[in-house]
Amino acid sequence: MSQTEQQLKTELEALRTEVNRLKETLEVTRPQPMDQIQQAHLYQQAQCELAEQRKTEAALRESESRFRSLSDSSPIGIFQTDVKGHCSYTNARWQALSGLTFQESLGEGWAKAIHPDDQEAVFSHWNQCVREGQEYEQQFRFLTPQGQVCWVHARAAAIYNDLGEIIGYVGTDEDISEAKCDEVLRKQFEATLQQLNLTLERRVQDRTAELIQVNTNLQHQLIHRQQTEVVMRRQVAREQLLWGITQKIRQSLDLDEILPTAVHEVRQILRADRALIFQLTMEGTGVVIQESVLPDYPVTADMRFPDEWFTEDCYEYYCQGNPRIVLDVAVDNWTACLTEFMESVNVKSKIVAPIVQHRKDESTFVWGLLIVHACARHRQWQQSEAALLQQIADQMAIALQQAELYQQLQQELSERRQVQVSLQQSEALFRSLSEFSPVGIFRNDAKGNCIYTNPRWQEITGATFAEALGDGWQQFIHPDDLKQVMPQRSSDILTMQASSVELRHIHKDGTIRLCQVKSAPILSTNQDLLGFVGTIEDITEIRAIEQMKNEFISIVSHELRTPLASIRGSLGLLASNVLKDDPDTAKHMLDIAAIETERLVRLVSDILDLERLASNNVLLDKQWCDPNTLLQQSVEVLQPFADEKQIAVSVSSSPVQLWAAPDRIIQTLVNLLSNAIKFSPPCSKVLLSADLQTNQVLFQVQDQGRGIPAHKLEAIFGRFQQVDASDSRNEGGTGLGLAICRNIVQQHDGQIWVESTVGQGSTFYFTIPISLD
Amino acid sequence: MTAKRILLIDDEANLASVIQICLQKLGGWTVLTAGSGVEGLHKADAELPDAILMDVMMPDLDGFTVLGRLKANPKTQSIPVILLTAKVQSVHQDEYAQCAIAGVLAKPFNPMELAHHVAKLLDWQLPLSRR
Numbered sequence: 001m002s003q004t005e006q007q008l009k010t011e012l013e014a015l016r017t018e019v020n021r022l023k024e025t026l027e028v029t030r031p032q033p034m035d036q037i038q039q040a041h042l043y044q045q046a047q048c049e050l051a052e053q054r055k056t057e058a059a060l061r062e063s064e065s066r067f068r069s070l071s072d073s074s075p076i077g078i079f080q081t082d083v084k085g086h087c088s089y090t091n092a093r094w095q096a097l098s099g100l101t102f103q104e105s106l107g108e109g110w111a112k113a114i115h116p117d118d119q120e121a122v123f124s125h126w127n128q129c130v131r132e133g134q135e136y137e138q139q140f141r142f143l144t145p146q147g148q149v150c151w152v153h154a155r156a157a158a159i160y161n162d163l164g165e166i167i168g169y170v171g172t173d174e175d176i177s178e179a180k181c182d183e184v185l186r187k188q189f190e191a192t193l194q195q196l197n198l199t200l201e202r203r204v205q206d207r208t209a210e211l212i213q214v215n216t217n218l219q220h221q222l223i224h225r226q227q228t229e230v231v232m233r234r235q236v237a238r239e240q241l242l243w244g245i246t247q248k249i250r251q252s253l254d255l256d257e258i259l260p261t262a263v264h265e266v267r268q269i270l271r272a273d274r275a276l277i278f279q280l281t282m283e284g285t286g287v288v289i290q291e292s293v294l295p296d297y298p299v300t301a302d303m304r305f306p307d308e309w310f311t312e313d314c315y316e317y318y319c320q321g322n323p324r325i326v327l328d329v330a331v332d333n334w335t336a337c338l339t340e341f342m343e344s345v346n347v348k349s350k351i352v353a354p355i356v357q358h359r360k361d362e363s364t365f366v367w368g369l370l371i372v373h374a375c376a377r378h379r380q381w382q383q384s385e386a387a388l389l390q391q392i393a394d395q396m397a398i399a400l401q402q403a404e405l406y407q408q409l410q411q412e413l414s415e416r417r418q419v420q421v422s423l424q425q426s427e428a429l430f431r432s433l434s435e436f437s438p439v440g441i442f443r444n445d446a447k448g449n450c451i452y453t454n455p456r457w458q459e460i461t462g463a464t465f466a467e468a469l470g471d472g473w474q475q476f477i478h479p480d481d482l483k484q485v486m487p488q489r490s491s492d493i494l495t496m497q498a499s500s501v502e503l504r505h506i507h508k509d510g511t512i513r514l515c516q517v518k519s520a521p522i523l524s525t526n527q528d529l530l531g532f533v534g535t536i537e538d539i540t541e542i543r544a545i546e547q548m549k550n551e552f553i554s555i556v557s558h559e560l561r562t563p564l565a566s567i568r569g570s571l572g573l574l575a576s577n578v579l580k581d582d583p584d585t586a587k588h589m590l591d592i593a594a595i596e597t598e599r600l601v602r603l604v605s606d607i608l609d610l611e612r613l614a615s616n617n618v619l620l621d622k623q624w625c626d627p628n629t630l631l632q633q634s635v636e637v638l639q640p641f642a643d644e645k646q647i648a649v650s651v652s653s654s655p656v657q658l659w660a661a662p663d664r665i666i667q668t669l670v671n672l673l674s675n676a677i678k679f680s681p682p683c684s685k686v687l688l689s690a691d692l693q694t695n696q697v698l699f700q701v702q703d704q705g706r707g708i709p710a711h712k713l714e715a716i717f718g719r720f721q722q723v724d725a726s727d728s729r730n731e732g733g734t735g736l737g738l739a740i741c742r743n744i745v746q747q748h749d750g751q752i753w754v755e756s757t758v759g760q761g762s763t764f765y766f767t768i769p770i771s772l773d
Numbered sequence: 774m775t776a777k778r779i780l781l782i783d784d785e786a787n788l789a790s791v792i793q794i795c796l797q798k799l800g801g802w803t804v805l806t807a808g809s810g811v812e813g814l815h816k817a818d819a820e821l822p823d824a825i826l827m828d829v830m831m832p833d834l835d836g837f838t839v840l841g842r843l844k845a846n847p848k849t850q851s852i853p854v855i856l857l858t859a860k861v862q863s864v865h866q867d868e869y870a871q872c873a874i875a876g877v878l879a880k881p882f883n884p885m886e887l888a889h890h891v892a893k894l895l896d897w898q899l900p901l902s903r904r
Contacts, residue, residue, distance in 0.1 A: 558830050558880075561859030562785050565881035569791035572884035578798045585794060592787040 014089055077152065077173035079110065080159075083166050085126065094173055097152055099144025115141035115149065126156075133158065136169070139176060151180030238388050241269050246395045253406035258399050259290035262370070266392055267292040270385055272372035274347070276300060277355070277396075279368040284310060286368065297375045298345050318354035318366045323390040325381045326350050346375040351386050353393035357401055370396060440536035442468070444519070446529045448489050460515060460538045462508030478504035478512065485517075496521040496529050502539070514540045555720045559603055559735070563596035570596075599734075606736040610719065613743035620661035620747055627690030627697050628653035630662055634669035635688065638677060646683045649673070654692035659771045664744045665699075671737040672701040672764045679705035680761075696750070696767045707758035717742045717752065741766070777897060778803040780822035782813030782839065783857065784831045791884065792826065792857070800888030801900045810834025814842055817849045824875070824895050829858040837872070844873055855894055857882075 071078050077094030081087045090098070090105040098105060098113030105113070114122050118140035129136040136156035141149050156171030176183075245265040249258050259277055267275035274293040280286040291301040310318075314334045317324070326332045327349045329342040342350075350373045357367045370393040374381070434441050440457030444450050453461075453468040461468070461476045474482060481503035492499050498520040505513045519534030570589035573579055579586040612618045631651045635642075642649050658665075669688070676686045684704040691698045708716060720735035745752040745766045756762035779802050783789040786808060793804040805820055807813035810831050817825060825843065829836035836856055843849040853875035869877050876894035878887070892899045 558859040561880040562788060565859070566785065566788040566791050568881040569788065569795060569884040569887075573791065573794055573798070576885050578885075579794070589791065589794065592790060596787055 075175075077175070078170070079105070079156075079173065080168060080170045081110075081156075082168045085130075085169070088168065093175075097150050097173055097175055098142045099146055099148065099150075113142045113144070115143040117141070122154075129156075133166075136171065139180070142173075149177075150175060151177040153179075234384060238384065238391075242388065242391050242395065245269065245392055246399075249392075249395055249399045253403050255400070255403050258396070258403060260292070262392070262396050262399075263290045263292040266370065266372060266389065267294075270351075270372050270389065273297055273375035274300070274345075274373035276371050276373075277368055278371055280310075280366055289368070294375075297373075300345055303341075315366060318352075318369070319356060319364050321354060321356045321364075321390065321394065323351060323353040323386040323393070325383070325386050326352065327381065328378060345373075347373045348376070348378045349374045349381060351381050351389050353386070353389040355393045355397045355400065357397050367397065367400060369393075440515075440538075442473070442534050442536065444532040444534070446493065446531050448493055448532070451531070457536055460507075460513055460536055461505045476505050476507075478506055480504075492519060492521070492532065493529065496523065496527075505536075512540075513538050514543050552719055556607060559720060560600065563600040563603070566596040567593050567600065603734045603736075606734045606740060610736050610740050610743060613740060613747060616747075618747070620664060622659055622661050624657045625660055625662040625665070626653075627656060627658050627665075627699070630658075630665050630669060631688045631690055631699075633662075634666050634673055637666075637670050638673050641674070642677050642686070645677060645680070647677050647680050647686055648684075649677075649686045649688065651688045653690040654697070656690075656692045656697060656770065658697050658768055660748055660768050661744075664747070665768065668741045668744045668766065669699065669701070671741050672766075675737065676701050676703035676705065676762075676764075679703065681705065692770075693767070695771075696769045699766050699768070700763055702761065702763040704761040707760055708754060708756040708762050709758055710756075713754055713756060716754070776801060776803050777823040778805060778820065779891070780805045780807065780813065780816055780820060780825045781827075782807045782810065782816075782825065782831070782836075783828040784808055785828065788828075788880075792887065795884045795887045796826075796891065799885065799899075800891060802888075810836070810839040813839055814846075814849075817843055817852065818846060821848065822852060824891070825852055825854045826857055826878075826891065827854060829856050837868075840872060840874065853895055855891060 071091040074091055074093055077097045078089070078091040079087055079094050080089040086107045087105050087110040090100075090102055090110065095102055095105060098110065100109060100113050103109070111119065111123075122138060122140050125138045126136055128134075135158075136154065139151065139153045141151050143149055152173040153176040154171055154173045156169045158166040159168045159170055161167045245262070248261045248265055252258055252261070263275040263277055266272070274291065274297055276288050276291040276293075278286050279289045288301045288303065291299060293299055311334065324334075326335075329335070329347050329350060330339055332339070335342075350371055353370045355367045355370055356364050358364055370389060372389060434454045437454055437456055440460045441452075441454040442450055442457050443452035449470045450468050450473045453463070453465055453473070458464060458468065461473070463473065463476050466472075468476075474486075477485060485501060485503055488499055488501060491497070498518070500516065500518040502514060502516050505515050507513055516537045516539045517534060518536075519532045521532055522530040524530055570593040573589050574586055574593075579589060628651070631653055635649050635651060639649070673686065673688065680686060680703045686704075687700065687702040689698075689700045689702075691700070717738045719739045742752050745768070748768045750767040750769060752764070752766040754762055754764045777800075779796055779800075781789055781792055781796070781804050783792070783806070789806050789808070793806055796802050796804045802823075805816055805822060807816045810833050813825070813827060814834075816822075827836050827839060831839075834842075836858070840854055840856075843852065843854060854873075855875050856869065856872075856877045857880065858877060859880040876890075878890055878894075882890070888899060891897070
């Protein structure tokens with residue numbers, strides 16, 4: 001049997017049961033026996049009723065069939081229970097929904113189809129509806145034995161009997177799984193949406209709160225910025241003020257300008273009645289060194305504050321660069337000692353800013369105080385004003401330090417200038433010493449290479465500065481002497497000794513200069529050889545003079561000793577009585593003594609005279625004189641001598657006045673005339689003349705004597721340089737006459753010379769300028 | 774015994790006279806004189822004296838030149854020569870030391886000692902009466 005047939009049977013059985021129940025019902029409701037009519041009636045009625053009932057039954061059957069078909073084909077699950085809830089019918093749809101068979105659904109079997117989670121709710125609601133007589137309507141889930149869940153919308157209504165009593169319930173279970181699913185989805189969606197809404201809302205709220213917060217912050221920031229801007233504007237204004245005053249303070253490095261400027265500017269900027277600089281002294285007190293005060297108030301600059309004494313706390317506070325506002329000086333504990341004074345100078349309140357300076361070891365000290373006073377009334381000084389005053393005080397500290405540095409710098413500069421001037425002077429001194437030194441100076445390095453020569457060195461050697469450098473100096477030394485110099489130089493370098501040598505330099509002009517070269521080592525403080533400094537002296541002339549001197553002394557010695565020897569010898573013999581028996585010889589010896597004594601006297605006189613003239617020790621007694629007179633006087637002296645030799649002396653002269661020492665001119669003329677007579681043959685002529693030339697007078701002494709050899713023409717004016725050595729003895733001369741003449745003429749800035757022809761005679765000339773002017 | 778002969782060469786006539794007297798009177802020697810170097814050379818060569826006393830500074834030939842020539846002449850080279858000079862400074866001493874001379878006598882001399890000095894230089898004996 002198929003499931004459908006089984007189901008139909010079940011349904012049919014159920015329907016029968018229902019019919020029987022209806023029958024029973026009818027029987028229960030059937031009236032009690034009646035009379036015939038009644039019975040007939042009743043029968044008829046019964047027949048009618050039966051007919052009716054049959055109709056009804058038929059109708060019912062039809063209806064049942066219709067309902068069955070309806071129920072079977074219904075898309076909605078249908079069930080029916082009795083009053084206790086025992087299922088009596090379920091249609092195919094219900095079974096399909098619940099997953100139960102018809103049989104399984106009967107009785108209380110249907111309850112098994114309800115999802116365990118929903119059972120309590122279903123039963124509860126069902127019971128409640130039953131109790132309250134309400135229609136049951138509920139949504140719940142079927143859980144099929146296969147585990148499928150099916151949402152149903154259940155409705156049930158009570159079935160009443162004619163008495164209005166509930167006899168059972170009929171209900172439907174509509175599959176709402178899809179709707180429920182939709183609903184779940186919808187609910188999920190809604191929940192999600194709601195969640196989203198909530199989230200969104202929350203976010204909006206958060207964002208709003210955030211924005212509000214941001215806005216608040218921005219407002220705060222704006223306010224802060226505005227405040228900052230105000231502060232900054234004030235700060236800029238203060239900076240500008242500060243810059244302005246700083247500029248004015250720093251424009252000068254002179255304290256005498258800085259301090260007055262500072263107090264004036266400070267008083268004006270802070271609109272104070274008085275501004276002052278109080279410099280601390282070493283003793284711990286201080287003195288007002290600068291002040292700017294309104295005319296209404298007393299000046300404190302000249303006042304002293306011996307009573308003011310900084311406590312350690314106060315000094316330390318200031319030392320850290322802190323300004324201090326004193327709103328009421330009368331109650332200022334730190335400067336209680338000044339209270340009385342403050343009153344006397346009308347100070348009501350003040351700001352004190354320390355001027356702190358740094359020592360070299362980075363420590364600080366309070367140089368002084370920059371103070372502003374309010375005198376007119378108590379003033380509510382602001383921190384910004386104190387800060388500004390402190391900044392100005394700081395700038396002043398810098399300016400003061402700069403000024404001090406500047407002063408130190410100036411002093412140092414001045415000292416350096418002095419040193420430089422001294423150095424320049426010293427350099428100029430040493431340069432002049434070297435440049436104008438009459439001694440040649442050279443400087444060699446430690447290897448003996450020349451690195452410097454002075455002008456005199458160059459003059460002596462004929463070498464230029466450049467030519468002398470290095471070993472260049474060697475080429476100017478006589479080769480024979482260089483052989484000695486080089487080992488000497490090496491020895492000097494080795495031993496670091498001073499040395500002195502005489503060597504010959506060959507001058508560029510070809511002359512040979514005898515030089516004395518001295519060199520001394522230059523040593524460092526460590527006794528290292530730095531080089532040599534040396535001098536060079538041209539001793540050519542000195543040596544020549546020395547030689548001349550030696551020769552002169554030798555000659556003088558000979559010339560003096562010779563007559564002296566004769567005198568001593570002759571007188572010695574006479575004195576010894578050796579010649580007592582030989583009176584002729586004795587007389588001869590006596591004559592010799594007399595003659596040689598006379599000779600000695602002349603000699604000594606001439607030597608002394610010549611030396612005086614040569615050393616310029618004779619002051620010429622010059623005067624205007626007539627040359628003719630001079631000539632005449634000279635002739636007069638020698639006239640006897642001339643007469644003796646029968647020599648004619650003639651004189652001629654230009655009429656001119658001469659500025660000269662007449663005695664010396666006469667001495668010269670007498671010397672020359674004496675020689676002329678002496679060396680002239682008897683009966684010859686001697687001519688004397690004095691002729692005017694341009695600015696001078698030319699004297700001539702002409703003789704006709706033996707003449708002078710050409711090679712002697714110059715030499716005869718030297719000392720003891722007679723033409724013939726025997727002249728001094730034979731002719732009674734000393735050999736110094738012409739030398740004396742030359743000296744006298746030279747003393748008059750004139751010249752003397754001789755022209756001569758041997759065997760014919762000589763003419764001596766000398767010139768005397770008319771006037772030195 | 775024949776008296777020693779000394780040739781005196783000096784251009785100073787007065788001094789020569791004094792020396793001559795000194796040597797003759799106090800030395801007992803014969804004194805020949807020459808007034809110049811040239812004359813002295815001639816006399817030396819001709820007379821061959823026992824000694825020559827000669828001035829250094831003379832106008833024609835100085836003492837050194839004359840000395841050189843005397844020494845160069847075999848006839849005169851052994852004759853002892855004494856120089857008589859005023860040049861007695863130290864610088865001249867070296868000059869004299871190099872010369873082959875018997876000695877040097879300085880001017881001015883003590884006339885009473887001259888003969889004694891000459892005798893000493895020449896290693897001569899003075900007459901007892903002159904000592």
